[in-house]
Amino acid sequence: MPTLAVGDVAPPFQAVLQDGSQFDSASVIGKKTVVLFFYPKDNTPVCTKEACAFRDSYEKFTAAGAEVIGVSSDSPATHLAFAAKHRLPFPIISDTDRALRRLFGVPNPLGVIPGRVTYVIDRQGVVRLVFSALLASDDHVRKALAAVQEAGELA
Numbered sequence: 779m780p781t782l783a784v785g786d787v788a789p790p791f792q793a794v795l796q797d798g799s800q801f802d803s804a805s806v807i808g809k810k811t812v813v814l815f816f817y818p819k820d821n822t823p824v825c826t827k828e829a830c831a832f833r834d835s836y837e838k839f840t841a842a843g844a845e846v847i848g849v850s851s852d853s854p855a856t857h858l859a860f861a862a863k864h865r866l867p868f869p870i871i872s873d874t875d876r877a878l879r880r881l882f883g884v885p886n887p888l889g890v891i892p893g894r895v896t897y898v899i900d901r902q903g904v905v906r907l908v909f910s911a912l913l914a915s916d917d918h919v920r921k922a923l924a925a926v927q928e929a930g931e932l933a
Contacts, residue, residue, distance in 0.1 A: 781882075781883030781885070781908075782882045782883050782897065782905055782908060783905065783908060784905055784906060784907065784908055785904065785905065786904070786905045787903050787904055787905075788803070788807055788812075788897070788899045788903050788904070788905055789881050789882070790802075790803050790804055790807070791803045791878055791881055793849075793871040793872065793873060793878055794854055794871070794872045795854065795857075795869045795870065795871060795872070796854050796857030796858040796860075796861055796869065796870045796872065797854065797858060798854050801847075801869065801871060806845045806847075807899055807903050808901065808902065808903045809901065810843055810844060810845045810901060811842070811843055811844040811845070811898065811899065811900050811901055811906075811926050811929045811930065812844065812845050812847065812897075812898070812899040813832075813839060813844050813845070813846045813847065813896065813897070813898055813922045813926060814847050814849060814882075814896070814897045814898075814899065815828070815832065815846070815847070815848055815849065815894075815895075815896040815897075815918060815922070816849045816850065816873075816878075816879060816882070816884045816892070816893065816894065816895045816896070816897075817829070817848060817849070817850050817892075817894050818850060818891050818892045818893075818894060818912075819850055819851075819852060819892075820850060820852045820856050820857060820859075820860035821856075821860055821863075824894075824912075824913055824915050825850070825894075825915075826860075826864065827915045827916070828894070828915035828916075828918055828919070829848060829860070829864060829866055830864055830866075831915060831916055831918075831919040832846055832848070832866075832868065832918075832919055832922075833864065833865065833866050833867060833868075835919050835923060836867050836868060838923055839922075839923065839926060842923075842926045842927055842930050843901075843926075843930055844898075844926045844929075845868075846868040847868060847869050847870070847871060848866070848868060848869070848870040848871065849870070849871040849873050849878055849879075850870070850871075850872075850873065850892070851872075851873050851874055851875075851876055851879070851892060852872060852874075853872055853874060854872045857870040857872055876892070879892060879893075882895070882897065884910075885910070891912070893910060893912065894910065894911060894912050894913075894915070894918065895908065895909065895910040896908075896909045896910075896918040896921065896922050898922055898925040898926055898929060900929040901929070906925050906928070906929050907921060907922060907925035909921045909922070
């Protein structure tokens with residue numbers, strides 16, 4: 779599986795969101811900085827902590843001109859309940875067939891558990907950050923925010 783790296787152009791994709799609507803990456807990539815964070819599973823301790831950390835910093839991301847989008851292989855219905863329970867203000871992509879994980883090259887570090895990887899994609903569609911750490915949920919938010927702020931300065 780090829781891994782997307784810093785400096786690569788993010789691939790276009792379509793996917794289903796938690797409300798069942800269709801998402802097209804062309805609606806944001808190339809127009810805004812995008813924070814795309816892949817996480818293993820809704821309602822698990824580390825994933826919940828990460829999603830809530832993105833929620834708590836969401837205004838900082840939007841103030842910097844970024845769109846935050848979560849991705850896991852859970853169903854749209856599971857995502858909808860997870861987002862409602864934790865008041866998540868950002869969309870969550872349902873990647874049930876893991877096609878998006880494969881497209882971006884998100885690893886399965888322990889073989890069974892899907893990886894936790896955050897990508898920051900600038901307004902030109904170029905990947906500016908790839909951060910992979912299975913248990914460091916808070917680091918994903920800190921590093922993504924720093925990369926978003928840096929991408930804003932480059933624009």
